Structure formats: structure tokens, C-alpha cells
Amino acid sequence: MLLNIYSLLSACFFVLMDAVDVAFTEAAVGVGVSTILLLSTLTITGSFEKNKRIKPILTFVIVIISGFLLIYGTLQMPPFGSSDAPIHQHVATYYIEESYTETGIPNIVTSVLANYRGYDTLGELFVIFAAGIGVITLLDVNTNIKNLSMFKNDLSKSLIQNHILRVISKMLIPFILLFALYVQFHGDFGPGGGFQGGVIFASAFILYTMLFGLKASQKLISQSWLEFFSALGVLLYTCIGMIPLFTGKSFLNYKVLAQDPLQGQHLGVLIVELGVGITVFSIILLIFIAFTKQVSIIGEGK
Amino acid sequence: MSSQLPILQVIIPLISAPLCLIISRPKLVWLFTLIASTISFIISIILIHQVMQSGTIIYSLGDWEAPIGIEYRIDYLNAYLLLIVTGISSIILLSAHTSITAELSHNKYVLFYVLFLLCLSGMLGIIATGDAFNVFVFLEIASLSSYSLIALGKDRRALTAALRYLLVGTLGATFILIGIGLMYMMTGTLNMHDLSERLPNLSESRTLIIAFSFFTVGVCLKLALFPLHWWLPNAYAYAPSVVSAFLAATATKVAIYILLRFIFTVFGIEFSFSILPLQKILLALGLVGILTASTIAIYQNNVKQLFAYSSISQIAYIILALGMNNSTGLVAALLHLFNHALMKGALFLALSAVMYRVGSTQLTDFSGLGKSMPWTMAAIVIGGLSLIGIPLTVGFISKWYMLIASLENNLWPVTVLILLGSILTGIYVWRIVETAYFTTNKTGLNHIKEAPFSLLLPTWLLILANLYFGINPRFTITITKLTAQSLGAMP
Amino acid sequence: MNILESFNYWVVMILMMSGLYILIAHGNLVKKIIGLTIFQTSVYIFYISMANISGATAPIIYKNIEGDNILYSNPLPHVLILTAIVVGISTMALALALVIRIKQSYGTIEEDEIHAKEQQQ
Numbered sequence A: 001m002l003l004n005i006y007s008l009l010s011a012c013f014f015v016l017m018d019a020v021d022v023a024f025t026e027a028a029v030g031v032g033v034s035t036i037l038l039l040s041t042l043t044i045t046g047s048f049e050k051n052k053r054i055k056p057i058l059t060f061v062i063v064i065i066s067g068f069l070l071i072y073g074t075l076q077m078p079p080f081g082s083s084d085a086p087i088h089q090h091v092a093t094y095y096i097e098e099s100y101t102e103t104g105i106p107n108i109v110t111s112v113l114a115n116y117r118g119y120d121t122l123g124e125l126f127v128i129f130a131a132g133i134g135v136i137t138l139l140d141v142n143t144n145i146k147n148l149s150m151f152k153n154d155l156s157k158s159l160i161q162n163h164i165l166r167v168i169s170k171m172l173i174p175f176i177l178l179f180a181l182y183v184q185f186h187g188d189f190g191p192g193g194g195f196q197g198g199v200i201f202a203s204a205f206i207l208y209t210m211l212f213g214l215k216a217s218q219k220l221i222s223q224s225w226l227e228f229f230s231a232l233g234v235l236l237y238t239c240i241g242m243i244p245l246f247t248g249k250s251f252l253n254y255k256v257l258a259q260d261p262l263q264g265q266h267l268g269v270l271i272v273e274l275g276v277g278i279t280v281f282s283i284i285l286l287i288f289i290a291f292t293k294q295v296s297i298i299g300e301g302k
Numbered sequence B: 001m002s003s004q005l006p007i008l009q010v011i012i013p014l015i016s017a018p019l020c021l022i023i024s025r026p027k028l029v030w031l032f033t034l035i036a037s038t039i040s041f042i043i044s045i046i047l048i049h050q051v052m053q054s055g056t057i058i059y060s061l062g063d064w065e066a067p068i069g070i071e072y073r074i075d076y077l078n079a080y081l082l083l084i085v086t087g088i089s090s091i092i093l094l095s096a097h098t099s100i101t102a103e104l105s106h107n108k109y110v111l112f113y114v115l116f117l118l119c120l121s122g123m124l125g126i127i128a129t130g131d132a133f134n135v136f137v138f139l140e141i142a143s144l145s146s147y148s149l150i151a152l153g154k155d156r157r158a159l160t161a162a163l164r165y166l167l168v169g170t171l172g173a174t175f176i177l178i179g180i181g182l183m184y185m186m187t188g189t190l191n192m193h194d195l196s197e198r199l200p201n202l203s204e205s206r207t208l209i210i211a212f213s214f215f216t217v218g219v220c221l222k223l224a225l226f227p228l229h230w231w232l233p234n235a236y237a238y239a240p241s242v243v244s245a246f247l248a249a250t251a252t253k254v255a256i257y258i259l260l261r262f263i264f265t266v267f268g269i270e271f272s273f274s275i276l277p278l279q280k281i282l283l284a285l286g287l288v289g290i291l292t293a294s295t296i297a298i299y300q301n302n303v304k305q306l307f308a309y310s311s312i313s314q315i316a317y318i319i320l321a322l323g324m325n326n327s328t329g330l331v332a333a334l335l336h337l338f339n340h341a342l343m344k345g346a347l348f349l350a351l352s353a354v355m356y357r358v359g360s361t362q363l364t365d366f367s368g369l370g371k372s373m374p375w376t377m378a379a380i381v382i383g384g385l386s387l388i389g390i391p392l393t394v395g396f397i398s399k400w401y402m403l404i405a406s407l408e409n410n411l412w413p414v415t416v417l418i419l420l421g422s423i424l425t426g427i428y429v430w431r432i433v434e435t436a437y438f439t440t441n442k443t444g445l446n447h448i449k450e451a452p453f454s455l456l457l458p459t460w461l462l463i464l465a466n467l468y469f470g471i472n473p474r475f476t477i478t479i480t481k482l483t484a485q486s487l488g489a490m491p
Numbered sequence C: 001m002n003i004l005e006s007f008n009y010w011v012v013m014i015l016m017m018s019g020l021y022i023l024i025a026h027g028n029l030v031k032k033i034i035g036l037t038i039f040q041t042s043v044y045i046f047y048i049s050m051a052n053i054s055g056a057t058a059p060i061i062y063k064n065i066e067g068d069n070i071l072y073s074n075p076l077p078h079v080l081i082l083t084a085i086v087v088g089i090s091t092m093a094l095a096l097a098l099v100i101r102i103k104q105s106y107g108t109i110e111e112d113e114i115h116a117k118e119q120q121q
Helices: A002-016 A020-045 A056-074 A090-102 A108-116 A118-138 A154-161 A163-185 A194-220 A225-245 A261-301 B002-023 B026-054 B076-103 B108-128 B133-150 B157-187 B193-203 B206-223 B230-239 B241-266 B268-277 B279-296 B303-323 B327-358 B374-388 B393-410 B412-438 B455-472 B474-486 C004-024 C029-051 C075-106 C111-121
Strands: B057-060 B072-073
Touching: A002 B206, A020 A194, A020 A261, A020 B057, A020 C029, A020 C075, A056 B206, A056 C004, A090 A108, A090 A261, A108 A118, A108 A261, A108 C075, A118 A225, A118 A261, A118 B057, A118 B108, A118 B157, A118 B193, A118 B241, A118 B412, A118 C075, A154 B133, A154 B455, A163 A194, A163 B303, A194 A261, A225 A261, A225 B002, A225 B241, A225 B455, A261 B241, A261 C075, B002 B057, B002 B108, B026 B057, B026 B072, B026 B076, B026 B157, B026 B193, B057 B474, B072 B076, B072 B193, B072 B241, B076 B108, B076 B327, B076 B455, B076 B474, B108 B133, B108 B230, B108 B241, B133 B157, B133 C075, B157 B193, B157 B206, B157 B230, B157 C004, B157 C029, B157 C111, B193 B241, B193 B268, B193 B455, B206 B241, B206 B268, B230 B241, B230 B303, B230 C111, B241 B268, B241 B303, B241 B327, B268 B279, B279 B303, B279 B412, B327 B374, B327 B455, B327 B474, B374 B412, B393 B412, B393 B474, C004 C029, C029 C075
Parallel strands: none
Antiparallel strands: B057 B072
């Protein structure tokens, strides 16, 4: 797929633009997760478009008009890369100058994400939670696993037969898990954090499922447990946020979590990131399993 | 605890969603959802009281002051909208248990309530927040859950309707994101209050005009303003009845709220109406929307679809009232927000009762229902009268203010067209009444009984509210006038 | 007026417009979703571009260096885009799930064929 090369390219672009955290996420999401989802959808739907476009002229007009509007707008934008643009003056300066002394977290992106704008991140977590619930509502995943006992889709069959691939991947899995944990807990200092950690952790399970089939991986961690975990992560985040309410402070004020405000914030960010990691991990896996089951149903139909 | 109310308002339904997933007993989950929504409703009543007594409430999340962190800023407009959304959702949830038992398969009950709560809290989050980017995040919570809710409909057309809504909705949200990005680029802040102080200095900038237009187009996609409405009818028609009732009564109101907030508070009236030709655009779109959508509604054979088109035309009324650009027009628009939520909530709930007994909402299946389901049909009639704007119903109050507003601006043609719109509304309401009362059912389906009490109660609660606020509109008019003042509408 | 000054924005616009074009013009639902994704990604690039300062470094403070003289790029858009990426992938997952269901109940994912089948009902 060209799309994932595109994602990889844009991830590289983000690194060039000094946005390491964003690059990391785009790499994990665009290259990993979305490719898997797209491929499994295409397996089901067939990958050829039957007829060409339907209304090119009208579309072209709309596209050109909005393009011109944007160009019209750019002409008065502050030039790219200059440091005195208004965007770098107001709030950003505050974050860069004060965040380390106020929160004790070197990675400014993490401190803004989990602390100053922690509420946005809570919202983001609920977005992915909503999507996960939506997907399992749509694709009826409660299809009894026994019906799928014969299931070995083409992908896993060929992988099982290939011994080299199997052994190497098996060896890789612990390292992926370890790396995921590192990313998860190192988000304070380097690029990374709960979201990326969760995705990588899930990818280890995805690899396992690809190798040994859905049944084996469901034995390891079942559908209902995943649903439980996805709710647990969200609850963890929200409950941590609610603790300060009882001491008269605002929602998501981590300072009350420990005697020393700095330590309290460290603890808060750590737990919050853990909540993000748990939910992201279980939702990604839930979505993956839902898609794989659909693929396998199609496979049986043939 | 009373200082924590703004956040509890949103957090209580939000935290109930994952809790519901863990509880996973359908009946218990229903009760739990109902309680969560009712608590929010009570909080919103207290909040509006607080705002009336002590003015705007500011709540900094995480105790980080405004432009650095995210803040909730509750003024008249938010409090009013919060009241509408939570009130409607609580009443609709009363009927949810009975209604979804008939329309959904057993294993989806719990997931339905989880999605419903997420959708509700997403909307509340949009309304309460004072931060531009936070609007986007909560918009996505509300949208993603509503796409799934729509797709739960039994008819397979629900799926395509949901996907169409998803594509359009995401496009709209991305447009909004571009708009917010441009605003942020020009000012360096995301806080709405802060933006409103910094934007006037930039009113000459073309980038700002582009930001405004992208933002507005994005919101208009979401609120189904006339030429951008094509996703709405099928989405409302094929969603489960409870979902249609909830979304029709609240979702578009929230989109209009975003529009109001950005036109009046963030960009300021001066920029929106003086520098840009917004007034003419809104007037034109409103008028075309009212007439076209009402005319299409007349030709619909599915009553749900008919009311969906009627929603589009009623939204156009609100936009028209905004386009008047005087304080009476603004009051009319705000009144109609509330009144339309009451009418459409009641009508779609009555339809859910029809769906429950008859199993379809095709117009032909309505024949003879006037006798077999008298209470339900009476509700539809009163709701319909309110939609037309007959005196003693809420519809009259807002139409009346719209007429006054148009006369104040000496826009005679607009006055005539508003009345024409009411006549068109009368025609499509009459079609339903005619079928229900004056045709007899040929197939002789005599076993159709009146809807169960659990469906009739919420429907009639809303209908009585329609009548009450129609006869005694003091409360709504006071609130909307105060709101209009706080938005700084020109006298 | 130096065109190179806003070169990044021009690229963003080209991406944005091609995404929009694919979204509207193509009849295949999967392609529509891909178009939407490209459109969204172009917005990410737009945000990240405006965060950039020439000669600045990633916004991570190192303890042993005094932070006074180092130029950091603007961290806030990075945070926003992290959120937006998550929103994007969530939307995509949901959209693809819908496409799968549509394929199952209609047997096709071409927009006009679906439309024809809907008309028959």
C-alpha cells in the first residue's frame, strides 16, 4: 500500500520538524495499525475499484475553490520557520520556560499533554474508547469462538508453515513487549508515553495472533477481559482526576497526590499514562480481533 | 462541592460510560444511565441559577490558569444549552429501555447505553468548554459515538447513512481543525476568551477571514445547513428511534451553539457582521433552506424522513433569525433552539411509539392509527401544531419573535416567506393527520394497541412542556433575553 | 513576496486538495476513506510546520544544559496533533468497520451500486 509509505514519509518529516513525539505516534499508528486495518478490510471487500470517478468536474471546481481560498490565506501568514511569529510568543514561551520548574518533566510535550492540557488527553482517550466500542458494536465480535475452531486463514497458515519466520518472530515478541514498557514509562524524559506504549504492546499480541491464530491468542487474553481492561484504563485516568475534587482542588490537579507538589505531579502523570496505555492496548487489540474475525468468516465462506 | 459543578456536569456521564461496560446488566445499566443523566440535569439547573446570581463561572482544569491550561467558562449561553441537552436526554432515556428492546438485538443493549452516554458527555463537553481545541476533541467523542448509534438501526440503509455521516462529519471536523489552527497561528492562544481579546487587532488579516470561513463551513456541515444537509435525512430516518429523537433534539443544537459562540464571542459581532457579508449569506441560506426542505418534506412517504427534512427547515429558521442581526432576531434564534428541541423530541418519541406497535413509520401504515393509538396520535398532532406555530404552543412564541425581528429590520419579503414556510409545514403535518384520522385501515389490523406507558410518559412530558412554555413563556424569554444581552447583540 | 517562505504550506495545500478530491470524486468507499486520511494528515503537517522554528531543537529539556540559550520548537501544536492522530485512527477504524458491514449486507462497496440497490427497496 502506498498509504503506509506515505505515513512513514510523513513520520520522517515530523522528525525533521523536531516533532519527535508526533513522529513516533504517526509511525506506530500510520504505518502499523492503519495498514493492518486497511489490509484486512481489503481482504474482505476486494481491492479493485470497478468504475471510475463519477462527478469529476464538480469536484474539481470545489477543490480548486477551496485551494484558492487557502492560498489566498497563506499570503499573509507569518513565514515558515521564523521565531518571531505570534504563535511562538504567547503561551508557547510559558511552556518552554516554566514547565520544567513547575512540573519537573523534561519532555515539554509530555508535560503539556498530561498536565497543562491533561483534559484534552482525557478526551482523546474517550475518543478511542468510543471508537473501540463502536467497532465491537458494529462487527459482532460475540460470534462464538467455537464456530471458528476450524479457522486458519491464509495468512496464519502460511506463517505457521514457515519455521524461520515463526522462530524469529517468537524471539522478537519479548523484546517488543520490553520496548513497549520502556516507551510507556520513559515518556517523561524522551519521546513516548502511554499511547505509543499501548500501541506497541498491542502489536506484540497482534504478531502472536498472526503466528498462532486467533484461538490461541484468545486463550491468552479473552474478549471480555479486553473489554474490562479498556474500561479500566479510562476509569483509572478519570478517578485520578477526581481525587483532587475531594480536597477542594480542581479536576486533574495532580499536586495533591503527594506531599510534595512536584512529586505529586510525577505520580499523576505516571498513573495517567498507565491508564492511557491500558486502554489503548486493549482497544487496539479489540479492533484488530474484530477485523480478523470478519476476515476469517469470509475465509470460511469460500 | 458546589464550585466543582461545571466539571461534574460533564464528568458524571463520562465516567458512567466505562462503568456501564463493567456492570453489563441491561436493566441495571439503563437505570444507571438514567440516573447519571438526571444528575447532570439537576446540576445544570443549579448552574443556571448560579449564573443568574453571580455571573459567569470560571473553572480552571488542573488549576492551571486560563491560557496555559484549559478552562470551563459557564455563562448564560452555556448554561441554557446545558439545560436543554441534559433535560431532553433525561426524558428520552425514560423511554429508552422499552424502545430498544423492540429495535435492537439482545447483545447490544449495554453497548448502546455506553455509546449514548459517550455521545451525551461529548455534547456537554463541547458546550461547557472555553478552549477552542477542546471543542474539537469533544466534538469527536460525540460524533464517533453518534455514527455508531446510527449504524445500530435495523435497516441496512442505516449503515450507509452512518458512513455518509461519518465522511461528512469528519470532513467538517477537519475543516474546524484547520480553522482553529489558523486562529492559533495568528494569535498564539487556544483559549476562547483570550482569542476574543486578540482577534480584533487582526481583523484586517486575510488569514483570519480564511480561518473564519473554514471554521464556519465545518460547523455548517455538522449542523446540516441547507446545501450541506444531504447526510441528515437518512441518518435520522434509519437510526433506532431513541437515537433519532435524541440526535434530532440535541445534536444540531450543539452545532448551532458552536456557531453562536464563535460568531459572537470569539470573532465578535463587529468582525462577523460588519467586515464579512455574513448577514446576507445567513439570510439567503436560511430562506432557501426553509422553503426547499419544507417542500421536500411534503413529498416524503416515510414519516421519520419527513420529520428529518422538517428538522432541516427548522434549523434554517434558526439561521434565518440569526441573520436578522438584531437582538430580537437573536432572542428568536435562542428561543427556537429550546422550542425546536421540545417539538422534535416529542415528535420523534411519538414515532418511536408507532415504531414499537406498528413496526414501521411509512405514511401508509398510519391509516387508522387515530383510533387505535389515540394518545400517541394526539401527541403527534399537538407537536405538529407547535411545528407550524399555532398560538398556545412553543412554536408560536419563536415564530412570533422572528416575525417581529424581520419587521424591525424592514424586511417585508422575509416576513412573507416565513409565513409561507409555516403554510408548507401545515401541509406536511396535515398529510399525517389526514392519514391517521380520516382513512381506515384496509388490512383490518385491529390488534394494534395503544403504546405502553413507558413510551407515552416521556412523549407527553415533552408535549406538556410544549404547551406550558407556549402558554407561559416567561422563563424562556427571560433567559434568552439575558443570553442575548451577554452576547452583546446590538439593540 | 517570497514563495519559498511558505513552501511548506504550499505542499500542505496540494496534499489537502488531493485528499479532498479523492474523498469526493471516487465511488469506492475504501478509497474515500483513504482520501479522508490524506486530508487529515495534511492538516497534521500544517500544524507541525507552523510549530517549527529554523535552527530549533525538539522540545525536550536536558538537565545538564542551562535552558537559556537553546531554541526549542513550539511544543503545543505537537500536543494537539498527537491528539488529532489518535482521533484520526479512531475514525478510520470505525469507518472501515462500517465498510465491512456494508459489504456484508449489500455485497458491494461501490457508491453508485449501493445507491441503485437502495432505490429498489
